[in-house]
Amino acid sequence: MTNVEIAPGKTRIGWIGTGVMGASMAGHLLSRGYAVTVTSRTRSKAESLLAKGASWADTPADVSKASDVVFTMLGFPKEVRTVALGEGGLAATARAGQIFVDMSTSEPSLARDIDAACRARGAHAVDAPVSGGDVGAREARLSIMIGGDAAIVESLTPLWETMGKTFVRQGDAGAGQHTKMVNQILIATGMIGVCEALLYAHRAGLDAERVLQSVAPGAAGSWSLSNYGPRILAGNFDPGFYVEHFIKDMGIALDEAKRLGLSLPGLALAEQLYLSVQALGWGKKGTHALQLALARLSGIDWERR
Amino acid sequence: MTNVEIAPGKTRIGWIGTGVMGASMAGHLLSRGYAVTVTSRTRSKAESLLAKGASWADTPADVSKASDVVFTMLGFPKEVRTVALGEGGLAATARAGQIFVDMSTSEPSLARDIDAACRARGAHAVDAPVSGGDVGAREARLSIMIGGDAAIVESLTPLWETMGKTFVRQGDAGAGQHTKMVNQILIATGMIGVCEALLYAHRAGLDAERVLQSVAPGAAGSWSLSNYGPRILAGNFDPGFYVEHFIKDMGIALDEAKRLGLSLPGLALAEQLYLSVQALGWGKKGTHALQLALARLSGIDWERR
Numbered sequence: 001m002t003n004v005e006i007a008p009g010k011t012r013i014g015w016i017g018t019g020v021m022g023a024s025m026a027g028h029l030l031s032r033g034y035a036v037t038v039t040s041r042t043r044s045k046a047e048s049l050l051a052k053g054a055s056w057a058d059t060p061a062d063v064s065k066a067s068d069v070v071f072t073m074l075g076f077p078k079e080v081r082t083v084a085l086g087e088g089g090l091a092a093t094a095r096a097g098q099i100f101v102d103m104s105t106s107e108p109s110l111a112r113d114i115d116a117a118c119r120a121r122g123a124h125a126v127d128a129p130v131s132g133g134d135v136g137a138r139e140a141r142l143s144i145m146i147g148g149d150a151a152i153v154e155s156l157t158p159l160w161e162t163m164g165k166t167f168v169r170q171g172d173a174g175a176g177q178h179t180k181m182v183n184q185i186l187i188a189t190g191m192i193g194v195c196e197a198l199l200y201a202h203r204a205g206l207d208a209e210r211v212l213q214s215v216a217p218g219a220a221g222s223w224s225l226s227n228y229g230p231r232i233l234a235g236n237f238d239p240g241f242y243v244e245h246f247i248k249d250m251g252i253a254l255d256e257a258k259r260l261g262l263s264l265p266g267l268a269l270a271e272q273l274y275l276s277v278q279a280l281g282w283g284k285k286g287t288h289a290l291q292l293a294l295a296r297l298s299g300i301d302w303e304r305r
Numbered sequence: 306m307t308n309v310e311i312a313p314g315k316t317r318i319g320w321i322g323t324g325v326m327g328a329s330m331a332g333h334l335l336s337r338g339y340a341v342t343v344t345s346r347t348r349s350k351a352e353s354l355l356a357k358g359a360s361w362a363d364t365p366a367d368v369s370k371a372s373d374v375v376f377t378m379l380g381f382p383k384e385v386r387t388v389a390l391g392e393g394g395l396a397a398t399a400r401a402g403q404i405f406v407d408m409s410t411s412e413p414s415l416a417r418d419i420d421a422a423c424r425a426r427g428a429h430a431v432d433a434p435v436s437g438g439d440v441g442a443r444e445a446r447l448s449i450m451i452g453g454d455a456a457i458v459e460s461l462t463p464l465w466e467t468m469g470k471t472f473v474r475q476g477d478a479g480a481g482q483h484t485k486m487v488n489q490i491l492i493a494t495g496m497i498g499v500c501e502a503l504l505y506a507h508r509a510g511l512d513a514e515r516v517l518q519s520v521a522p523g524a525a526g527s528w529s530l531s532n533y534g535p536r537i538l539a540g541n542f543d544p545g546f547y548v549e550h551f552i553k554d555m556g557i558a559l560d561e562a563k564r565l566g567l568s569l570p571g572l573a574l575a576e577q578l579y580l581s582v583q584a585l586g587w588g589k590k591g592t593h594a595l596q597l598a599l600a601r602l603s604g605i606d607w608e609r610r
Contacts, residue, residue: 108509131519131523131524132524136523143519143522143523166518168518170511170515170516171510171511175510175511178505178510178511179506179511179520181509182502182505182506182509182511182516182520183502183520183525185498185501185502185505186498186502186520186525186526186527187525189494189497192570193490193491193492193493193494193498193571194491196570197487197491198487200487200558201483201484201487203566204480204486204561204565205476206475206483206484206487207475210473211484213471215436215491217448218436218471218528219436219438219488219532220436220488220528221527222491222495222527222529222530223523223524223525223526223527224524225527253505256505256509257505257508260505261508261603262504262505262603263602264501265497265501265578266498266571266574267501269574273570298567298568
């Protein structure tokens with residue numbers, strides 16, 4: 001059990017990683033009245049938070065020293081590993097009762113390693129990746145998928161409520177990351193369907209907007225179709241969520257699946273197609289840029305069709 | 306232009322093919338007060354309609370003789386071809402001004418052939434496949450995807466309204482079938498994602514119902530996930546929509562894509578996986594029985610997991 005009561009004015013929050021998602025999420029905690037100490041690789045990305053009253057610390061260890069609950073929101077598992085398990089990192093300097101929450105999308109096995117390292121010092125680790133993207137982060141409408149000790153996860157409810165709309169404890173350490181992988185498997189394979197369907201509609205000479213009126217409300221409907229379909233048709237491939245981050249997530253899911261003895265042909269195909277998106281130079285576009293690479297397979301320049 | 310005004314008491318309807326879908330759809334027309342003449346390969350399947358006041362005819366040509374607007378709702382393109390274009394079939398015996406509406410899921414190129422054959426006799430052909438399944442047919446909530454002459458399609462509005470909730474003219478002859486293919490491409494590839502995601506959740510030791518709470522309302526959500534996910538978890542693989550009919554639809558879409566010079570790797574994978582579902586003996590189960598075959602790939606007996 002934690003001995004920290006979570007409340008503004010009582011709980012000191014630490015935040016490591018102030019990219020697009022992290023800055024919005026930490027901003028909500030500040031707005032709610034929490035004292036927040038932040039650090040980031042690029043200080044300029046933390047300026048908006050500092051302007052709102054956050055304190056700056058030079059290193060993750062310094063953030064941790066000043067905080068009861070420390071969040072990490074980083075791009076890649078490698079960074080999470082370094083910050084959490086590296087020399088002088090969060091686990092090595094953890095105090096009894098302290099809570100570490102990793103909201104990055106990362107490896108389930110790494111989440112369990114961090115949990116073990118924290119337990120060894122009487123501290124607690126929670127993995128809590130999110131879905132909902134930059135818009136969900138900005139509007140505090142994220143879905144937060146949580147793994148960790150039940151009482152600890154429960155105690156953090158005021159913080160989940162501040163950042164998200166849906167928050168469900170999925171099990172012990174690693175279960176949050178596993179659930180995020182389920183989420184990404186759904187999106188990856190579903191996006192192939194969306195792109196191939198729109199490509200077919202184009203080549204068959206249909207009016208794709210009108211086709212969406214017929215198919216989107218029914219059994220073929222999905223969030224991806226309704227939200228990305230119109231952007232694909234408009235030729236707007238701004239991220240949303242970066243292709244290169246999605247490739248990272250699919251890699252984690254496929255590695256875990258291999259470890260679990262699980263064959264996932266659809267996800268494997270999705271990874272290959274997204275590697276093509278990246279190879280063609282579109283790694284910094286949104287995930288729906290899959291359309292560009294799929295169109296190339298059939299000799300179609302989607303943006304000049 | 307048609308010289309038929311569409312109204313109960315004025316318009317004589319013909320209906321060919323009284324399977325689960327066709328019987329419900331023709332039933333709505335009867336309930337609305339239309340005179341309906343029916344035929345079916347198996348007369349017993351028409352009994353419920355005959356009891357409601359439909360007239361029986363022994364052949365499609367006899368149905369056509371007694372009708373102003375003739376609907377076909379058949380299982381396979383081969384049957385549609387025989388009924389519509391065969392010797393003594395609908396096109397060969399068509400009268401000027403008569404309207405033929407094929408609501409089967411069939412080949413876009415066949416729809417165009419039927420259109421040409423009907424035009425040659427001053428009659429009209431419309432292709433109008435549907436989505437929504439047996440439940441949508443029963444509740445008159447189908448999405449009807451329509452190809453054909455604009456004025457003719459418009460004139461049939463009272464009939465579309467009687468059978469469906471959404472009805473959109475997608476273009477000239479064949480456009481309805483093409484739109485249905487778009488619908489099936491979305492469902493086929495999306496179903497791979499649903500099944501692989503639930504398989505991953507299972508192997509990772511998650512509580513799959515709880516996982517759905519996290520992922521279904523967000524960017525990973527889809528009609529298939531919300532509707533088939535719970536049935537897959539409950540081990541209920543009753544159709545819905547038969548695997549073997551879905552394989553027929555995917556075959557049509559892939560043939561058309563080949564003709565259009567279009568590479569669709571996701572759909573090709575889906576067809577292969579569904580051929581496995583059929584090979585394993587589950588062709589009469591619902592489309593979500595893909596789960597059973599995918600689980601087998603990893604040595605999982607899903608129904609006894």
